[in-house]
Amino acid sequence: MMQKAVLLSVLVAPAMFGAAASAQSARDYVTVVGSSTVYPFTTTVAEQFGKTGRFKTPKVESTGTGGGFKLFCGGIGVQHADMVNASRAIKQSEIDACAKGGVRDVVEIKVGYDGIVVAGSNRTATLKLARKDLYLALAKQVPDPANPQNLIANPYRTWKDVNASLPADRIEVLGPPPTSGTRDAFLELVMQPGCESWSWIKALKDVDESRFRRVCDAIREDGAYVEAGENDNLIVQKLVANPRALGIFGYSFLEENLNQIHGSLIEGVAPTFDSIASGKYPVSRPLFVYAKKAHMDVIPGMREFVTEYVSERSMGEEGYLADKGLIPLPAGELAKVRAAVLSKSK
Amino acid sequence: MSRTAADTRVLVEKSLRRRYRAERRFRIYGIVSVFVGVAFVLFLFSTIVGQGITAFRQAHITLDVHYDAAALGLDDSSDPALLATANYPAVVRNALRDIFPEAEGRVASRALGALVSVSASHELQRRLEADPSLLGSRERLRFLASADVDQLLKGGIDRTLPEQARPLSDQQIAWVDALTARGQLGLAFNKGFLSQGDSREPEQAGVLGALKGSLYTLVITLLLSFPMGVAAAIYLEEFAPRNRWTDLVEVNINNLAAVPSIVFGLLGLALFLNVFGMPRSAPLVGGLVLSLLTLPTIIIASRAAIKAVPPSIREAALGMGASRLQMVSDHVLPLAMPGVLTGTIIGMARALGETAPLLMIGMVAFIVDPPRGFTDPATVLPVQIYLWADSPERAFVERTSAAIMVLLAFLIVMNAAAVVLRSRFERRW
Structure with a gap:
């Protein structure tokens, strides 16, 4: 009996390989890879x-x-992904990598905005933060107050040390790890502008960009900033358990948990749907989806999926993506994006 | 210096008491350890069941719908293209407006429509496509309520909070109470949870896709790793000569059993996807990767079981003129089978709980349609749990726990099957 089973598996395995190969040559569904921030929105459209x-x-x-870009730029053909979610615009290095893989014609869809919030438990008062405060609280090295030209290891322990108008609570911030797109956006939208409050650092940006990034993008590692992993729900739970801590994550998680947490004011603006949509809230970033044009004639339904994505009922002001926490594009920009995408994907 | 018998007696009695005390202490340690272990398991189970049990009941709304041609924007029900694009949400909203005529205007009408799941429109579309003659008729149907209404009924949303801090407005809560009072809204068994695939709408999300994905993946794993593992164990124990090569193989197998699972995922990505060009996200590839993972476990357990068969059985078989293969397949293997099955079930249980290697081969994905074969894109139960735990919607919390319950049930069924098989093979000598 055992011999037969062994023989069977030896026979079955190659047969399955064959089946797999044939399944591969005729894919009849669209595949999307990429950002975990855009994932909740693309999945909603897909469904x-x-x-x-x-x-x-x-x-x-x-x-x-x-x-996602690595998979997307791998090449043209049914074994490669058709579209990629991105929580930032495509980089030049990725455009080059795509070209190397033969992926040249790529349709960019700007789907909307996502706000990044610095949230705290409802049991504490709302903090009024400036980006400069956040930079001073979280950077690894900060300008020496006595001699601002000189960088020293971050000496600040409490928010009051950073800014006398803030409470004397210990600095404790839970945020995303370096692999996360949210972290990249936080560096770009909060840390770098905060850092540029010093004119000599601002000047550095044009002269020596790598030094500028070293100064502004280095997050302290002495326990005041805790890398909480990619799971934003976990950060929310930790904020509820520890009311003195603050957490950094995407707006949709704040919206779902307003009964437990609230967003801190940044530059005097609270993170709300309207303030992010109007661009008043300073910490928001655009989200993108990229589609391979060469696949549109091969994969059934891909062109229709892209059309559905940019349609009014999905990306529009009252579309179902807005219900999921995406901040829609302003009407004028939406019309432009839609027209560009539809004409390019013909 | 010599001791008298009495001295020795005193000495022994003294040490006896100490030895008894030591034994009692040890027993207490043991009992405490068992108790702590059981307490942890009970705590785990009670939190999971306590959080997840509510997911098996779901809020449903019963409505009288009118397939109104004007509301649907549809004059001709025979054209499939028109049927696909008709305005089904309007029909649902009208059915609600019949009950609450005061909901005038766009904003109120939207708020009212938000009480019912978006699946209601899909269901109307399916019904009308299946039977176009329904156009113009009326029908009483039961729909899923939206996840927020469901959470309100289950107590997941605190009514005492200020209005802007909860997802339902005062007006919506008043409507929910009115519908409940009319008997048109209530909790009922959540059939969809076990019969549907994943969804981004918590009220529609089900585990069937992940359950089937796990099943297909484990079938492949079992088909490959069980025969190969047992054949390897038999060869190494009964046939292979003892030399440096077999020693090397043995060391390698033992090391493989300790390799972190993500490494197998990378191997699967490089070998099965990139070299053989097999499809991403398929249970077939998942099963291949997981069988690499379970193979060492099965080989090690099977070798131990085969080694434990008394040599006398082998000698008796050989003495009666059986060949070595007959000796193995008729005597040694049946006797070793309970141990082999134990090893297999440990390996399979590990495979059932893995997510890390599946990440690399694309099984951490949003897949709505349950797989219908080994090459369809699929996900597995632990991945589904991970994805739901990461979702912003609050209603996914109970679903996460419910999915863990399904995973545990799957594991218990698998273990029970192994226990039954083992007791059938069990032999005494």
């Missing part, structure tokens, strides 16, 4: 598309923006 249309539901993988 709507699959439930109402005549095509299969697209498959959406959460691989992170960088990992």
Whole structure:
């Protein structure tokens, strides 16, 4: 009996390999890879598309923006992803990598905005923070107050040390790890502008950019900033358990947990749907999806999926993505993006 | 210096008391350890069941819908293209407006429509596509309520909070109470949780896709790793000569059993996807990767079981003129089978709980349609748990725990099957 089983598995395995190869040559669903920040939105569109249309539901993988581009730029053909979610615009190095893989015609879809919030428990008072305060509280090295030209290891222990108008609570911030797109955006939108409050650092940006990034992007490692992993729900739970801590994550998690947490004011503006949409709230970033043009004629439903994505009922002001916490593009910009995407994907 | 018998007696009695005390202490340590272990398990189970049990009941709204041609924006029900694009949400909203005519205007009408899951529109579309003659008729149907209404009924949303801090407005809560009083809204068994695939809407999300994905993946794993593992163990124990090569193989197998699972995922990505060009996210590839992971466990356990069969059995078989293969397949293997099965079940249980290697081969993905074969894109139960735990919607919390319950049930069924098989093979000598 055992011999037969062994023989069987030896026979079955290559047969399955064959089946796999044939399944590969005719893929009839769209595959999307990329950012975990855009994942909740693309999956919503995918589900709507699959439930109402005549095509299969697209498959959406959460691989992170960088990992997504690696897969996306791998080449043209059904074994490579059709689209990629990105929580930032494509970098030149990725455009080059794509070109090397033969992926030249890429349609960029700007889907909307996401706010990054610095939230605290509802049991504490709302903090009024400036980006400079956050930089001073979280940077590894800060300008010496006695001699601002000189950088010293971050000496600040409490918020009051940073800014006399803030409470005398210990600095304790839970945030994303370096692999996260949210961290990149936080550096770019909070740390760097905060850092540029010193004119000599601002000047450095044009002269020696790598030194500028070293000064502004280094986050302290002495325990005041805690890397809390990619799971934003975990940060919310930790804030509830520890009311003195602050957490950094995307706006959609704040919106779902308003009964437990609230967003701190940044430069005097509270993170709300309206303030992010109008651009008043300073810490927001655009989200993107990129699609391979060469795949649109090969993968059934891909063109229709892109059309669904940019449609009014999904990306529009009252579309279902807004219900999921995406901040929609202003009407004028949306019309432009839609027109550009539709004409490019013809 | 010599001791008298009495001295010795005193000495022994003294030490006896000490030795008894030591034994009692040791027993107490043991009992405390068992108690702590059981307490942890009970705590784990009670939190999971306490959080997850509510997911098996779901809020449903019963509505009288009118397939109104004007509301649907549809004059001709025979054209499939028109049927696909008709305005089904309007029909749902009208059914609600019949009950609450005061909900005038766009904002109020939207707020009212938000009480019902978006799946209601999809269901109307399915029904009308299946039977176009329904156009113009009326029907009483039961729909899923939205996740927020569901959470309100289950007590997950605190009514005493200020209005802007909760997802439902005062007006919406008043409507929910009115519908409950009319008997049109209530909790009922959540059939969809076990019969549907994943969804971004918590009220529609189900585990069937992940359950089938896990099943397909484990079938592949079992088909590959069980025969190969047992064959390898038999060869190494009964046939292989003892030399440096077999020693090397043995050391390698033992090391493989301790390799972190993500490494197998990278291997799978490089070998199965990039070299063989197999599809991403398929249970077939998942099963191949996981069988690499379980193979060493099965080989080690099977070798131990085969080694434990008394040599006399082998000698008796050989003495009666059996060949070595007959000796193995008729005598040694049946006797070793309970141990082999134990090793297999440990390996399979480990495979069932893995997510890390599957990340590399694309099984951490949003997949709505449950897989129908070994090459369809699929995800598995632990991945589904991870993805739901990471979702912003609050209603996914109970679903996460419920999915853990399903995973545990799967594990218990698998273990029970192994226990039954083992007791059938169990033999005494």
